[in-house]
Amino acid sequence: MLVECDNCSALVEAQVIGAYVQEMEYDWMCNLKLSLCKCSQCASPILVEQEYEFDHEENFDWGIPKRIYPGNLFHINPIIPDKLKIGLTECIKCFKGNAYTATAIMCRRTLEGFCLIKGAKGKNLAVSIKKLKEDGIINDQLYDWADELRLAGNEAAHNIDNDIDPLVAKDILDFTIAILDFTYSFKDKFDKFKNREKKK
Structure with missing residues (x-):
């Protein structure tokens, strides 16, 4: 198992x-x-x-x-693709090591990988996230979360004067995990449910 x-x-x-x-x-x-x-x-x-x-x-x-x-602050769903699981594992290691700026940057990188795997390629991450929404891969709420993650990752990567607060880093990590968990677990389950209903 x-x-x-x-x-x-x-x-x-x-x-x-x-x-x-x-x-x-x-x-x-x-x-x-x-x-x-x-x-x-x-x-x-x-x-x-x-x-x-x-x-x-x-x-x-x-x-x-x-x-x-044992209880855990974060749970990585095993159904998530291996490359994204590796990314999330690195995000969690950064957070547990009190590297909060690195946590935000790694979450953004994981989000970029998610867009790539889903075929949402754009000239930048903002365009890729928008394509995820247009293709029905994420809903409006997840789009808002993903866009906030993008902005937080940009700020962490490019603003040396900006220190990421531990609570903010935890929120960023929670939202990253939630986006992937929803897409690969709950959305897939719901899509299969709809397909079964159509066959009746």
């Missing part, structure tokens, strides 16, 4: 030691699976939960594992 190890600060292939399924009597779709895992790198214990949902082939299966122990 691919999960995030807090001790290793990386995504690892963890060994499942044991599992428990909480069955809901009146709605089996609400079943919850808890798995106790062991990190393959450092042997640290990791507890994750999974909800019952449709997989990519529209069959029922356990969804993406979400770590609930």
Whole structure:
């Protein structure tokens, strides 16, 4: 099982030691699976939960594992493309190392990578973000978030007199994670739901 190890600060292939399924009597779709895992790198214990949902082939299966122990300020969704996961991991390392200006710059870089992967190429990041919105990849709210991230990243990269506040850096990182998580998880789920409804 691919999960995030807090001790290793990386995504690892963890060994499942044991599992428990909480069955809901009146709605089996609400079943919850808890798995106790062991990190393959450092042997640290990791507890994750999974909800019952449709997989990519529209069959029922356990969804993406979400770590609930140890607790973490930030969660990287395993479904996000590898290049973006690497970028987010670097963002988190910068934040944990109190490098808040570097956090803002790395978040902007990750956003640029997101635009590139989604085929939203423009002469600059502002144009690329606008294309994401025009193509329906992000909605109005996510567009506003992405544009603010762009501006914050520009300020961090080009204004040597500007010090990024820790709370601002955390917000920037939270919004970056939220944009990717929404796009690759919730939006994909909703698009599949609409496609299933059309087939009825």
